[in-house]
Amino acid sequence: PGGGPRMGEVAVVGAGLTGCLLACFLARRGYQVTLYERRPDPRGRPPERGRSINLALSERGLDALRRIGLDGQVMAGALPMRGRMVHPVRGTPGFQPYSTHGDRAINSIGRGALNDALLAAATGRPGVRAVFGHRLTGLDPASGTMTFQTEDGEVKASAPVVLGADGAGSAVRGRLLAYGTLTETVDLLDHGYKELTIPPHDGDFALDPGALHIWPRGTSMMIALPNPDRSFTCTLFWPADGPGGFASLDAPEAVERHFRAEYPDVMPLAPGLVEDYLRNPVGTLGTVRCASWHAEGRVGLIGDAAHAIVPFYGQGANCAFEDVVELDRCLDAAGDDWAEALPLFEARRRDDTEAIARMALANFVEMRDKVASPVFRLGKSVEHALERALPGRYVSRYELVSFSTMPYARVRRRVRRQHQVLAALAGAGTLVLGALAVRAARGGTGGRGT
Ligand code: FAD
Numbered sequence: 001p002g003g004g005p006r007m008g009e010v011a012v013v014g015a016g017l018t019g020c021l022l023a024c025f026l027a028r029r030g031y032q033v034t035l036y037e038r039r040p041d042p043r044g045r046p047p048e049r050g051r052s053i054n055l056a057l058s059e060r061g062l063d064a065l066r067r068i069g070l071d072g073q074v075m076a077g078a079l080p081m082r083g084r085m086v087h088p089v090r091g092t093p094g095f096q097p098y099s100t101h102g103d104r105a106i107n108s109i110g111r112g113a114l115n116d117a118l119l120a121a122a123t124g125r126p127g128v129r130a131v132f133g134h135r136l137t138g139l140d141p142a143s144g145t146m147t148f149q150t151e152d153g154e155v156k157a158s159a160p161v162v163l164g165a166d167g168a169g170s171a172v173r174g175r176l177l178a179y180g181t182l183t184e185t186v187d188l189l190d191h192g193y194k195e196l197t198i199p200p201h202d203g204d205f206a207l208d209p210g211a212l213h214i215w216p217r218g219t220s221m222m223i224a225l226p227n228p229d230r231s232f233t234c235t236l237f238w239p240a241d242g243p244g245g246f247a248s249l250d251a252p253e254a255v256e257r258h259f260r261a262e263y264p265d266v267m268p269l270a271p272g273l274v275e276d277y278l279r280n281p282v283g284t285l286g287t288v289r290c291a292s293w294h295a296e297g298r299v300g301l302i303g304d305a306a307h308a309i310v311p312f313y314g315q316g317a318n319c320a321f322e323d324v325v326e327l328d329r330c331l332d333a334a335g336d337d338w339a340e341a342l343p344l345f346e347a348r349r350r351d352d353t354e355a356i357a358r359m360a361l362a363n364f365v366e367m368r369d370k371v372a373s374p375v376f377r378l379g380k381s382v383e384h385a386l387e388r389a390l391p392g393r394y395v396s397r398y399e400l401v402s403f404s405t406m407p408y409a410r411v412r413r414r415v416r417r418q419h420q421v422l423a424a425l426a427g428a429g430t431l432v433l434g435a436l437a438v439r440a441a442r443g444g445t446g447g448r449g450t
Pocket of ligand 1: 013014016017019036037038039054055056057134135136137165167168169171172193235283302303304305311313314315316317318320
């Protein structure tokens with residue numbers, strides 16, 4: 001880089017989902033974009049083993065893709081999941097639809113295919129280039145000078161605007177922390193995750209591909225999402241340590257015994273399960289909060305780099321895609337003045353990203369524990385009945401998060417209000433019943449007195 005016109009140049013660090021989508025949006029605005037990615041060129045390579053293979057894409061992510069005309073291509077490889085299939089330890093699995101009429105779906109998408117499609121869309125636009133094998137190790141926010149570690153040693157580059165789309169462990173965030181303009185908290189969960197595979201069975205899906213499968217086990221759980229090759233990718237969310245945790249289950253016999261006891265219906269479907277388990281890495285999960293997301297009017301953070309969340313609402317990538325749409329709007333509002341647009345972006349997104357961070361944490365308890373309870377199922381039926389009775393007036397949190405683009409913070413406020421009204425109605429109901437009982441009792445007394 002260097003030598004050419006400096007105006008309108010943006011360096012995006014990280015060619016993951018956020019970085020590639022961001023490059024598409026910026027190129028559309030007329031920017032010259034260079035994507036710097038630490039990994040080798042992923043195009044045509046097999047996906048990394050044991051690292052989140054697929055993800056659930058819902059309305060927020062689709063809305064962003066629609067804006068650059070990529071929704072059709074991405075959805076062509078998607079598998080719609082219309083609800084949860086809950087697998088008890090013993091007995092028949094039960095289906096719980098996500099929407100009132102059971103017609104709305106979240107979509108299982110291959111992460112590699114989605115990243116490839118976004119990368120191709122970005123680099124297919126004039127003004128975008130991608131540089132692989134470049135790991136950012138240094139950044140001077142005052143000048144926009146970046147240092148990269150490459151196979152050929154250290155390389156320097158600079159740009160008037162540098163955006164960190166380099167994920168939860170963001171090096172750009174790390175440089176802003178060292179620079180002194182940023183503070184952060186990283187709350188790691190006691191649970192980690194590990195991926196396993198259920199291969200196709202006689203050439204077909206071994207489980208219903210129209211559902212997201214959950215094996216809720218109280219303090220831990222397993223989920224499975226379908227893939228276009230008719231396999232399922234299972235993800236274990238288990239405690240890192242302690243009984244039933246990853247650390248205590250490291251011998252083949254113990255692993256097999258545990259699966260036979262806790263996930264008996266999975267064992268016959270996944271012959272390579274124990275080998276998968278022993279070979280695949282354990283990933284960490286956590287919530288990253290930091291401020292400020294920008295420095296010197298030219299460096300900014302976006303996506304997981306700014307606000308990584310736990311994956312239990314299936315919203316991390318959806319939220320990151322929504323970030324890109326919002327940054328585009330902020331550039332509109334600021335007339336492409338980055339020193340104005342970056343603070344505006346943080347101001348507009350902070351409450352929303354905090355809201356989804358909290359909802360995602362709360363959903364872990366719902367998925368691993370509550371979905372198995374009859375009381376929860378009854379509650380869901382009542383909720384769906386209310387949604388049918390009060391269309392548009394009562395809408396469940398799941399619907400608002402997954403099937404709308406209502407800002408996350410508004411979703412939280414609205415759901416809280418709905419619950420307050422319900423509690424008041426339930427209270428009023430109790431009062432009415434109480435009053436009727438008292439009247440009936442009085443009526444009885446009066447009758448005896450006359
Ligand atoms: P990343 O995907 O982490 O991409 C960052 C990129 O930057 C990578 O390509 C990386 O190689 C590169 N990079 C990192 N450091 C450097 C450096 N120093 N220099 C240069 N490049 C660098 N979200 C959903 O919406 N739905 C789901 O169902 C879902 N399921 C999930 C399940 C699991 C188990 C996990 C862990 C996450 C899940 N997520 C889900 C969240 C989703 O994966 C993330 O929110 C999303 O990947 C964020 O995209 P990103 O581009 O910001 O970060």
